[in-house]
Amino acid sequence: MRDFRDAKAMAQTLRESLTNKAVTISHSESLELVSRMLGVADWNTLSALLHAERRDTIAPITNLKTTTAFYPAIPLRDLVPFPNATYPLFVGRERTVQALNQAFEGGREIVVAIQREAAVDDPQFSDVYEIGLLAQLLELETLGDGTLRVLTRGLRRVALRSFAAESAAYQAEVADVSEGATRDARDLIRRIYQRFQDYTATLGILVPDIWLFFDQTRDPGQIADTVATRMKLSISDKYELLATLDPMKRLERIDALLDVPQRPVSANYAATKRQALDHAGRRRHQYATLEHFLLALIEDAEASAVMRACDADLASLRQGLAQYLDNELKHTVTEVGSAEPTAAFRRVDQRAALHAQEVGYAAVTGANALVALFAETRSPAARLLADHGVSRGRADKTIGRGVG
Template structure:
């Protein structure tokens, strides 16, 4: 790709192709998708890479490792990168700065090694994990405080054979760790992606646009690494995923981490959920919606105090929800049968279980369900919460504040 015109032409072609299939995206969205297709984090990053090329310092194509090679190296204290990711790297240690300068004078390739203990300032080989990554340095920026910011793209996993400080900075001998040909596992991919989308919504993460193309690539390893890079996990767990070379086993492990099907509803929330279904049945509604659930949560022993801590007027909120259910859902009345939870209701159930797992609750509570409501931004329930000034940020603060008071 020569310059911005090539990238933008590619984006225009993508938009036109999707339009013929009744899929409409904006110009900016097409630029972001093209960036993901080229393995770059976003359009700004791709722009920087192309701009770098205009200055005749285009990043060279990564050279394959025939067996073992020696590279400039950087130890990472509290971060585990995965192949395919593009991220900013901030460095300030003398040996790391020397290694970066050496890398930019050469092939712009570098080994990133993960420290076992982040408190070690001058790590030796024994202080590092066995598996690291080979990265390509895209752009370097020297900051006013003397540190350096480097835009970095991860190429592949490597096994560290040595690591030491030399006159040119840290150096590491590393060998390639081939993963073999991509393996197709459609059922595992489908299940893991669905669970990750719930996880991303719970944590306010952006689901990568490259998701649109995963049903075409079916690359288990790539999907697993994309998820692992974005999941909020302890460094130990992240490294275990990096070191797990079998792509199917890696995605299976991630799928297991995302599986909350065994997380039970607590007694109080189970009663709240039954009350939500009963509210729908009393009105003979065909479906139990998020508004039925939120109305039930206003009387939940865990969720109601959080709403009050956010200065919500529960009386007004209940009245607004009741008016909505009685007036706006009148067309959903059925003669016989019981109300079934909507798809959105079930999504909230899954996200609530995931939130319970994240905060260490043995069972799902009404508070978990309240948190899980916010990603449903188009729902009247979310709108009515916003009218009361209740946001995810305020709920999170109220939860932390209440937890602190409980410990006193």
């Protein structure tokens, strides 16, 4: 087994197989069953074991410098920063605040450590990844709720030798790491340039500065870090990029992550897309629109679970969609041919794959497609969802809780 995502994929397959046999279990129950099948007491234990195994495989620390230094340190729950990028950080934990104060009183340099699990409130050395970032503090602002907003700029990767609370503040001992020599990668850089243009266009990401950067540098490591900063990825995927020290290997992994059409699609979601085309075909509509898509998502197990968790009245939503399709799209009725997906339909399908990648799903599901639909703000489908209380923010929080 490669890592915990494989275990999650096994749990999803088990759940779908049982559903086909009229046995319904929750996602958490399927995770517990898979854990016991693998001889482990529960999912939390299995996840911890797999994380520990990944520690030895995905981020070997090579070319470690022998000299070390101590710095104030801050743990991050939900962000992986990269060198040469500027980040605003929002800090509330007392030991983190104390570490920032120490850094501002000294050389304004601080070590950023990435937590393995966001739920840990008082992380120790075993709770953070081995590769972190030495960062420079630029600005500090105290917010109305007592938390701090600090602007930082990433300087370079470091390897953590220790991480602990010292005198009420976090402190880390770190060693510099060598990232190796850069090599010519013009063909790979050219392909990434094109793929990243398609990626940002699909997700609607505005990156006006990056194209000039591509023209000015041919350094594989810098290009990989600059692209990684702007990609929407899970914390584990972003950390793998941070921990990949060889610039060429890092660039090759970026290339693979940008190749999103290869991401597998769940059986439920594949059936949902066919159902959307069927909704258009039965009405003899020339095009399959987002409204046909949303009508199919109402019957999709994962998407409908998210909508119900957002308190949507699915019967009322279904009725509104049917009325729109039967009354507003009469002008698209045709006597010949099958329904063709609209450009918006295809964009949502592409975004769904990117969202699955971002949240770490092993396969694309209807829940990913539901989230991807919100970007089409001018569509009647998005407006109908809003009318029924389903928003991007609520959907994201629901998925974050494991629904769908």
